[in-house]
Amino acid sequence: MRPFVLLLWLLSLPVWAVIETYEFSSPALQLRYHTLSQELRCPKCQNQNIADSNAPIARDLRVVLYEQLEAGQTDEQILAFMVARYGEFVRYRPAVDRNTALLWWSPVLLLVVGMLALVRHLRQREVSQPPQLTAEEQARVRALLERRNS
């Protein structure tokens, strides 16, 4: 029982989300609200999404998000609305452009560099030969092994 409780404790994630009640006309909208509010970044408190932030601007953006969802806007339309006002900054997954290219491609770049370094390293290791024993040393090794086996 105790390990089980411990496991549950380890698996549980902290819930920071601000408690607010919005009445959604459908569960699908509610789901999209949660996804989008976690993907939109609070302009004031920059390392929080608008779902987690208590800042007044984050609250305003949540209201806008709710209203636009209920008004039947698509995810793309809502994100475009936010980006038009607060820039690509407002998205935690910004579009790939000149500014964000490095951000998006650096994991691939680092992986390639790492692979190349690894391949080089392994090749170098193959080339280096293990030290060769002289005939005299080999005879001693054989003698030692025989003595152990007997």
Next chain:
Amino acid sequence: MPVKRFLPLGIFALLALLLFRGLSIDPTALPAARLGQPFPEFSLPVLQTEGTVGASALDPRPALVNVWATWCYSCRVEHPYLLELARRGVPIFGLNYKDDDDKAREWLAQLGNPYRLNVVDAAGTLGLDLGVYGAPETYVLDASGDIVHRHVGVLDQAVFERDFVRWFPQQGGLGAGD
């Protein structure tokens, strides 16, 4: 081989350069999404008179649009400088952001009124359209009514002379208007 020997030094130099540049970057400064675009259209009440106005009321231009509120401490700090700019002849329009009308009127009566006009944005809708994320913020509208600059935080002499004076050459430098 000599290349390999200098590799750590090279990496160190690159990293040092990157981190040094990081020292002079303000992480809270956001790019203004509305630069180069016309001031968003609106229809909102005015603080000291009856009726509503739209973006065409922000005239004469070039002008400043200052986002302020009585709950904003930094607004109090920059207020004397706004009065000074108004005295020099810089047209300033106020955007009273998420504020109480009575308190705002009292503020202007006590501290002086640098604004040609104050648009009341009690719900913050125009602020949202502008991309405002705090007060004070100051925008520059050019002669055609486009937003050409945004400053977040206190506007003072140094900031004005660095970033704003190019749109107000007559009302600019020290001593102008005296």
